[in-house]
Amino acid sequence: MATTDPAACNDCAFHNTEGLKKLGVNTTNVDYVVALAGNPNTGKSTVFNALTGLRQHTGNWPGKTVVRAEGGYSYNEKKYKLIDLPGTYSLLSTSQDEEVARNFILFGRPDVTVIVVDAGRLERNLNLVLQVLEITDKAVLCLNLMDEAARHNVSINQRTLARDLGIPVVGTTARSQIGIPELLKTIDDVASGQIICQPHKVENLSKSIEHSVSKLSESLARQFPGLPNSRWVAFRLLEGDERITEALMNNELAQLAVL
Amino acid sequence: MNEKTTKDNIIDLASELRWQIGDNFHDKLTESIYTDAAEIASHAIENNSAPRNYPLDSRIDKIVTSRTWGFPIMIGILGVILWLTIEGANYPSGMLFTLLIEIFYPFLKGVSSQIGLAWWLDGILIDGIYMAAAWVIAVMLPPMAIFFPLFTLLEDFGYLPRVAFNMDAMFKKTGAHGKQALTMSMGWGCNAAGVIATRIIDSPRERLIAIITNNFSLCNGRWPTQILIATIFIGAIVPSSMSGLLASASVISIALLGVGFMFLTSWALTKTVLKGEVSTFTLELPPYRPPRFWQTVYTSIIDRTLIVLWRAIIFAAPAGALIWIVANVHIGDLTIANQLISSLNPFGLFLGLNGVILLAYIIAIPANEIVIPTILMLSVANLGIAGMGGGDGVMFELDSAMETGNILIAGGWTLLTGINLMLFSLLHNPCSTTIYTIYQETKSWQWTTLASILPVIMGFVVTFLVTQIWHLFS
Numbered sequence: 001m002a003t004t005d006p007a008a009c010n011d012c013a014f015h016n017t018e019g020l021k022k023l024g025v026n027t028t029n030v031d032y033v034v035a036l037a038g039n040p041n042t043g044k045s046t047v048f049n050a051l052t053g054l055r056q057h058t059g060n061w062p063g064k065t066v067v068r069a070e071g072g073y074s075y076n077e078k079k080y081k082l083i084d085l086p087g088t089y090s091l092l093s094t095s096q097d098e099e100v101a102r103n104f105i106l107f108g109r110p111d112v113t114v115i116v117v118d119a120g121r122l123e124r125n126l127n128l129v130l131q132v133l134e135i136t137d138k139a140v141l142c143l144n145l146m147d148e149a150a151r152h153n154v155s156i157n158q159r160t161l162a163r164d165l166g167i168p169v170v171g172t173t174a175r176s177q178i179g180i181p182e183l184l185k186t187i188d189d190v191a192s193g194q195i196i197c198q199p200h201k202v203e204n205l206s207k208s209i210e211h212s213v214s215k216l217s218e219s220l221a222r223q224f225p226g227l228p229n230s231r232w233v234a235f236r237l238l239e240g241d242e243r244i245t246e247a248l249m250n251n252e253l254a255q256l257a258v259l
Numbered sequence: 260m261n262e263k264t265t266k267d268n269i270i271d272l273a274s275e276l277r278w279q280i281g282d283n284f285h286d287k288l289t290e291s292i293y294t295d296a297a298e299i300a301s302h303a304i305e306n307n308s309a310p311r312n313y314p315l316d317s318r319i320d321k322i323v324t325s326r327t328w329g330f331p332i333m334i335g336i337l338g339v340i341l342w343l344t345i346e347g348a349n350y351p352s353g354m355l356f357t358l359l360i361e362i363f364y365p366f367l368k369g370v371s372s373q374i375g376l377a378w379w380l381d382g383i384l385i386d387g388i389y390m391a392a393a394w395v396i397a398v399m400l401p402p403m404a405i406f407f408p409l410f411t412l413l414e415d416f417g418y419l420p421r422v423a424f425n426m427d428a429m430f431k432k433t434g435a436h437g438k439q440a441l442t443m444s445m446g447w448g449c450n451a452a453g454v455i456a457t458r459i460i461d462s463p464r465e466r467l468i469a470i471i472t473n474n475f476s477l478c479n480g481r482w483p484t485q486i487l488i489a490t491i492f493i494g495a496i497v498p499s500s501m502s503g504l505l506a507s508a509s510v511i512s513i514a515l516l517g518v519g520f521m522f523l524t525s526w527a528l529t530k531t532v533l534k535g536e537v538s539t540f541t542l543e544l545p546p547y548r549p550p551r552f553w554q555t556v557y558t559s560i561i562d563r564t565l566i567v568l569w570r571a572i573i574f575a576a577p578a579g580a581l582i583w584i585v586a587n588v589h590i591g592d593l594t595i596a597n598q599l600i601s602s603l604n605p606f607g608l609f610l611g612l613n614g615v616i617l618l619a620y621i622i623a624i625p626a627n628e629i630v631i632p633t634i635l636m637l638s639v640a641n642l643g644i645a646g647m648g649g650g651d652g653v654m655f656e657l658d659s660a661m662e663t664g665n666i667l668i669a670g671g672w673t674l675l676t677g678i679n680l681m682l683f684s685l686l687h688n689p690c691s692t693t694i695y696t697i698y699q700e701t702k703s704w705q706w707t708t709l710a711s712i713l714p715v716i717m718g719f720v721v722t723f724l725v726t727q728i729w730h731l732f733s
Contacts, residue, residue, distance in 0.1 A: 092289065123300035130292050154304060161303035204294040209287055212276040219272060223265050237273035238284055248266055 020184060021074040022053030030072065030081040032191040035105055037132055038116035039125050040087030043144045045069075046174040047116055048084040051184070075184050078191075083110065091131045092239075099243065105135050106229070107252065111191045114183070116142045119149035119156055119171065129165065133199035134232040140186050141169045146179070166198040201231065212238060224254055316547050320421070324544075329425040334511060336418070340409045342507040345486055345494075348401040355400065359393040382587060383580045391579025394632035395571045399483045403564045406482060408556045410448070417547045419444045424544060433522050434529030436465035439472075443521060446476030447514075450693040453478075454700055464535045468525050470697055471710040474689045475521040477514050480571070480627030484684045485510045487631055491667070492677030509681070517685050520717065571628035578622050578629055579636070586640030600641055610719055611679040611726030613671060615641060620683070625691045630684065638670040675729050679722040686718030 038044040052071030069084040085101040092098075105113055113136050117125035122143075133139060143156065162169040168186045172179030189195040205213065216234035220227060227233065233253065236244040247253050277284065323332050367389060371381045413419070423440035430437045438460050446453030453473040460466040477485065486506070493509045494502030529535070585595040593601075596618070604614030619633040667676075688711045689697070698707040 090289075092285065122304060123296055126296035126300055127292050130295055153306065155306050156303050157305050158303075161299070164299045164302055200295070200299070202288075202291050202295055204291045204298075206287055206291075208280055209284065209291075212280055216269070216273055216276060219269055223269060234273075235288060237269070238277050238280065239288075240274075240277065245270060248269065 020051075020181075022051070029079060031078045032111040033081045033083065033108070034187055034191070035083045035085055035108065035110035035113045036116060037085050037101055037105065037113055037128070038087055038142075039089055039118065039128055042087070042116045042118040042125065043174050044087055044116040045084060047114070047142060047144060047172070047180075047183075048082060050174045050177060050180050052082055075188055078188065080187070080191075083108070088128065090128055091135070102135070103243070105132060107247075107256070109256065110136070111138060112187050113139045114142050114187060115139055116144050118145050119143045120145060120152045120154050122154070122156060122161075130200065130202055133165065133167070134201060134235070135229050137197050137199055137228060138190050139167045139197060139199060140183070140190055141165060141167055142174075142179075142183055143169055143171045144174055146171045147173045147176070165200050168195055168197070209238075224256075227253065227256060319547060320544060323418070323421050324424050329421075333422060333425065334515070336413065337514065338507055338511055340406065340413070341486070341510050342503060343409065344402050344406045345490060345506050345510075346503045347405045348486070351401040351404075352397060355397040359397055360390075364390070364393065379587075382583050387579040387581075387583030388576045389579070391575040391582065391629065391632055391636065392572045394635060395575045395629060396568065398487060398631055399571060399628060400564070400568055402483050402486050403479070403568065404560060407479075407564050408560060412552070412556075417544070420544050429522060430525070433526040434535075435468045435472075435525040436460045436462065439465070439469040439525070442469050442473060443476050443518070446473040446478060448479060450474055450476065450478045450689055451696040454693060454696045457700065462535070464533050467701065467706060468528050468533055470700060471528065471706065471713065472521040472524045474693065474710065474714050475517040475524065475685070477517055477685060478627065478690075480630075480690065481684050482510075484627070484631050485513055485681055488677050488681050488684075492672075492674050496674065513681050513685050516682075520686065524713070524717075571626055574623075574626035575629040575632060578625075578633060581622065582633060582636050582640065586637070594640075596637060596640055600637065609726075610683075610722040611675050611729065612683060612722060613676060615670060616676075616680055616683065620687060623690075624688070627684075627690050635666065638666050641670065675726065679725060682721055682725065683718045686714050686721055688712070688715045 036044055036048055048069065048071060051073050053073075071082050071084070073080050073082065083104060085104055086098075088098045088101050090098065091102040091105075104110070113132060115129050115132050117129060129141060141161070143158065143161075149156070156171075158169045158171055168190065170179055170183045170186050172183055174180065186195070190197065213231060213234045216237060217230040220230040220233055220237075224230065233244060233248075237248070244253075280287075322328050364385070367385050368381075371385055376384075419441065422444055423437065426440040426443075427437035430439050439457075441459065442453050442456045445456040450473050453476060454470050457466050457469040457473070460469055489506040489509045490502070494506035497505050582596070585599065588595050590598065599618050600614035602614070603617040607613040607615075607617045615634055615637045619630050619637055622633050623630045688694070694707060694711050697710050698704070701707060
């Protein structure tokens with residue numbers, strides 16, 4: 001809510017719009033890869049379009065998009081590739097759209113994952129956020145649709161939210177470009193390691209599950225030291241996820257641990 | 260080797276632990292995530308006690324997804340759409356009929372005789388191909404041009420996810436996936452599209468159920484058949500002021516019967532060949548958006564109406580040629596059509612249908628859209644009524660619907676035949692496009708065969724039973 005008057009911010013160090021070059025589909029020799037995840041209808045593609053200058057068409061029906069869109073921009077001399085993942089409500093099941101999103105965050109190892117959420121429907125959107133944070137440590141929460149949230153009388157303490165989630169939070173209204181400069185800066189900070197995230201991990205697990213999960217993730221961590229998301233892999237193995245079992249057997253997981 | 264053993268150990272450990280936790284791990288994990296999300300959200304949202312301002316959306320949702328009003332409203336909306344379609348299609352249908360069949364058909368015949376076209380070419384081209392295409396346009400274009408825009412407006416408004424929401428509990432009870440409500444709604448447009456839409460369902464088991472039962476959603480190609488037969492046979496048993504209402508009500512009953520059969524089949528499948536747990540999912544009710552009226556009307560006419568009509572014409576044209584040939588080539592004293600119809604007739608009558616209907620459904624496997632035109636052409640050809648179509652009357656006007664009815668009644672049709680045709684139109688094999696799509700999605704001939712044969716068998720059983728009960732009471 002800090003940037004309702006963009007004109008006042010133009011001198012601020014954050015507001016480095018000259019640093020932004022929209023590169024459209026030109027995504028060769030990039031320095032960083034950024035994934036855009038989020039629920040459908042949160043304006044994810046509007047954010048994507050605002051950053052890349054592309055005009056991605058968006059659908060309103062869950063499951064219409066099972067492919068991902070790519071675009072590029074450069075910011076402060078660094079080239080970024082932006083991947084717009086299909087909008088999903090969760091990453092827990094194995095429908096095709098969710099698998100595309102999840103596999104990219106897991107195996108594609110983006111430098112930053114931007115999670116776009118609808119500020120007016122925070123609680124519902126947080127389910128996906130928490131799942132993404134189980135997979136990756138480098139994430140930015142883009143609190144989009146701030147204007148609609150304000151209209152609906154919702155006001156969010158971004159500082160508290162950032163502290164609880166352990167990742168930076170940026171409020172935006174992508175449709176009118178509000179908050180985009182801050183978003184760019186934050187993505188840059190996380191990508192370059194200036195901001196270190198300590199993401200929230202799911203807590204309220206029942207004792208028997210917590211016990212099984214830690215037992216399994218310990219033995220995973222022993223087998224693959226350096227695997228950043230052994231806990232999440234343990235979740236998936238406990239659920240009998242075939243794709244992850246396969247990744248375990250064919251050394252894909254081992255490679256993730258090495259990187 | 261050693262490394263491999265460790266990996267196997269991990270897998271073994273996982274399945275051992277899974278065994279200990281029990282099979283509701285997924286639900287428990289989902290629950291934990293929800294609890295965390297709620298906690299974090301309650302910290303972050305500052306004015307939690309302040310009144311939220313989602314006035315219209317939530318007020319509408321309270322009503323359309325309420326236990327009491329949810330289903331009556333669903334049926335009411337569908338009813339209004341069908342009623343508007345049936346009433347509104349009268350006039351344009353009549354005009355098209357006059358134009359295409361009473362004016363343009365004799366004109367073509369005249370041209371053909373002037374240039375001295377060979378009798379068989381004249382027959383195939385004009386009495387076969389042209390007539391089939393003209394019939395498809397006159398019968399199908401007006402109802403589609405009204406029904407599809409109305410349905411698309413409803414879709415754009417955001418109502419369909421509410422339908423899914425209302426039906427979710429019922430799907431769960433049958434052991435199927437709640438998202439099947441969405442694919443079912445898609446199937447009301449086109450079964451092939453509905454089958455593709457099942458990709459949004461996560462578990463292969465539940466997806467198969469959704470694929471196999473999608474055919475129980477009345478599709479584009481079948482709504483006009485239902486509407487026409489309901490108008491001719493069921494609307495005609497009450498005074499004309501009431502006939503539109505009764506016809507709409509009977510079409511709704513058939514559509515709901517389809518939903519009933521879908522539940523029944525889903526349930527039967529989950530109890531037999533497709534046993535398993537129901538998985539959870541999140542369904543977001545998107546905000547209501549006032550649809551952009553004219554744009555929706557325009558795109559639904561271009562995208563749906565004309566595409567479906569074009570498909571119908573493409574399949575109807577060769578079918579028309581085929582019908583003309585079987586109706587005009589004699590083997591012995593009788594035409595091929597006569598022979599086929601009379602050999603199918605005993606079985607047809609046994610089911611409360613007739614040989615013409617069965618033959619029409621065989622010819623119309625490529626596209627459901629052409630069933631009615633095929634039936635009419637076969638009836639006319641079989642009865643040897645001269646000047647096919649000339650003066651047969653206008654389909655949707657009551658007087659002339661009676662005349663169309665007269666063709667059918669001359670072919671031995673009764674109210675029972677009409678009802679059974681509506682039932683059989685609901686319960687028969689999917690069109691060839693849908694069958695092919697099912698194979699594409701499942702990659703299995705067994706499931707494709709099951710999905711194709713099952714509804715026909717159900718159709719035979721249901722029409723047979725209805726016929727027996729009918730004879731019992733009359």
